Amino acid sequence: MNDTTFITTGDGYRLAYRVDGDENKPVLVLSNSIATTLQMWDGQIAALTQHFRVLRYDARGHGKSDAPEGGYSMDRLGRDVIELLDALGIERAHFLGLSLGGLIGQWLGIHAPDRIGLLILSNTSAHLGPVEEFDARIAALQTSPDMAAVAQAFLANWFPAHMFEAKHPAIEPFRDMLLSTPPKGLAGCYAAVRDNDMRRTIALINRPTLVIAGTDDTVTLPSHGEHIAATVPGARLVMLPSVHFPNIEHPDTYVRTVLDFLLEKEAA
Structure with missing residues (x-):
């Protein structure tokens, strides 16, 4: 299956997903x-599908998924993933999440460890604040x-300044994704991030975990990645010379970092 298709979540909304690679x-x-x-993962699919069946999805409020009104919660965003796995008959999967996806990955590691094999948390944080900043962003989207x-x-x-100066071709697809995001979907996810704090509870994660952080990331700071790696028992930290999207800035290094971890742990 290589086309986008849909499931309906437990609270009645459509969630878009796509599967690439060998079903075995x-x-x-x-x-x-x-x-x-x-x-956003298009550049990694060819390398990842050599070893894995890759399941991607649009978070609620984004892409082809429905965008309900009101604030979302990390609990709901995590349950969307569980319901997607249930609908596809997948008992356990490895999980790689970047930024908001990494927050969802932390929630899954805490609340649904039986559904997760190996966990990769990329350019993410256990907590982002302050609350007032997210309230202001939500208000601005509404007005x-x-x-x-x-x-x-x-x-x-x-992205770093040099990519803009060089008119790097990767930037425009991200601009298109941003412009296509419904304001109410972005606001809903802002609320989930605003209300989330897993700084202590990630100590409960018992899955083998790789944390990837960017040395120049101003969204989720290097110290945020360091905190996760220091708190999740046995977690490994890899710091890459990037801003927020190392999979775009350094695609070869990024996918090699991901595969080295997954294949080493699978072999073990």
Whole structure:
């Protein structure tokens, strides 16, 4: 199956997903950053499907998934993944989440460890604040949902200046993803991030865990990755010379880092 299709979640909304690769291989779930779609992983699929059946999905409020009104919760975003696995008859999968996807991965590691094999938490944080900042962002989307201005602010935080100066071809697809994100979907996920704090509870994660952080990431700071790696028992930390999307800045290094961890742990 290589086309986007849908499940209906327990609370009645459509969740879009796509599966690539051999159905006999172990399943690897990829979970996206806020304000992106499953296409953010396009550059990694060829390498990952050599070893895994890759399941991608659009988080609620994003891409082709429904965008309910109101605030979402990390609990709901995590349950969306469990319901997706249930619908596809997948008992256990490896999980790689970046940014918001990494927050969801932490929630799954805490609350549904039986469903997760190996866990990769990339460019993420156990807690982001302050609350007032997210409230202001949500209010701005509700009163003046100018996604062009929002998109420019996100892109400036996601990629280094030299990529803009070189007009790197990877940037425009991310601008398109941002502009296509419904303001109510972005606001809903902002609420989930605002209300989340797993700084202590990630100590309960018992899955083999790799943490990837970016030395120049100003969204989820290097110290956020260091905290996760220091708190999750036995976690491994890899620091890459990147801003927020090392899979775009350093695609070969990134996918090699991911595969080295997954294949080493699978072999063990």
